[in-house]
Amino acid sequence: MFAISAGIIWVGFWPGLLPWFPILLLVLVFLGLARAVAGGFRGIAEMLVCAGLMLAGACWHLVYAGHRLEQQLPKHLERLDLLVQGYVASIPESRPAGQRFQFVLESTDGPLSSGRLLLNSYGDHHFKA
Structure with a gap:
């Protein structure tokens, strides 16, 4: 071992x-x-x-x-605004720089397919469970 x-x-x-x-x-x-x-x-x-x-x-x-x-987001999709629909699938975790949560995609107008994403939210707005 x-x-x-x-x-x-x-x-x-x-x-x-x-x-x-x-x-x-x-x-x-x-x-x-x-x-x-x-x-x-x-x-x-x-x-x-x-x-x-x-x-x-x-x-x-x-x-x-x-x-x-x-499983990471491709470089060409970073810093792009994408319109997606879905739901938050986990309780948001508070972090020093923002929050992290799991998001399930139901539909999108971009190149992403449906699936589960791990998202980070930066800034002053906070999500509540």
Whole structure:
């Protein structure tokens, strides 16, 4: 468990996201090598398993981070005024700079499709539940 957690934390220090598939292949190579040398070289096999689990944690974090980044609003839609209809689906959370709440889209005149958005409201106006 420690090795997997270390791999997850390790990705946080990378300057950018790498593709996850080559890392998954490395996981399989490390675990395969560990199995191959398990009979005669127990210490080396344990290190290979630990490295494989660390890479598995890194791979999991890369897949998760990539999925989260895909859910962000595209750059060309930032700072545009879009007319949408829907409803607030969560209790607004107060933050120092404004409020955050979940909004369910029912219709829009722009390029957005229906779905759930996490919106931030900045300024002096406050929503009440």
